Amino acid sequence: MLAVAPPPPPPPIVVRDRAGDSGTAPDITKVTVTTKKSGVITFIVVFKTPYGSNSTLYAYIGTHQYRLGPAGLEVWDDASTAQDYEPTGAFDVTFSVAPGGRALETSCSLADIGRPKAFRWTVVSIDGDGGAGHQDSVAGAWPRRR
Helix, strand or coil, X not given: CCCCCCCCCCCCEEEECCCCCCCCCCCEEEEEEEECCCCEEEEEEEECCCCCCCEEEEEEECCCCEEEEXXXXXXXXXXXXXXXXXXXXXXXXXXXXXXXXXXXXXXXXXXXXXXXXCEEEXXXXXXXXXXXXXXXXXXXXXXXXX
16 A cells, blocks of 8 residues: 655745834734644744834734634634633644744644634734734735745
């Protein structure tokens, strides 16, 4: 019996964002999305202005059904009375900020989000409580259409 090798992961996706459009939020200039053969998807975010102690970053995955951030991987729960994001219990989630705050990396397993073949994503940086003048965002698709 011949074993069929799994398809290779998609190439990295790089989306650039113009500097100076973030207000007081960390100013995103580039998001790179990589996928490992193991099924781990990673968002690497580069900032012009540093990610600081009053900053938050979320990677919304699949039309905002999932949110990846400092609290781990969360799923939107519109069945609850609170209608908010709830922890998924995923253990292989990473979230780390580079020294100096000019880059951040966060990742999760595609298995934890239902092994989709494709999805839209949005990365949002927030200063304080967010709102007008306190956010920056970059969006794309995974895998990128050729």
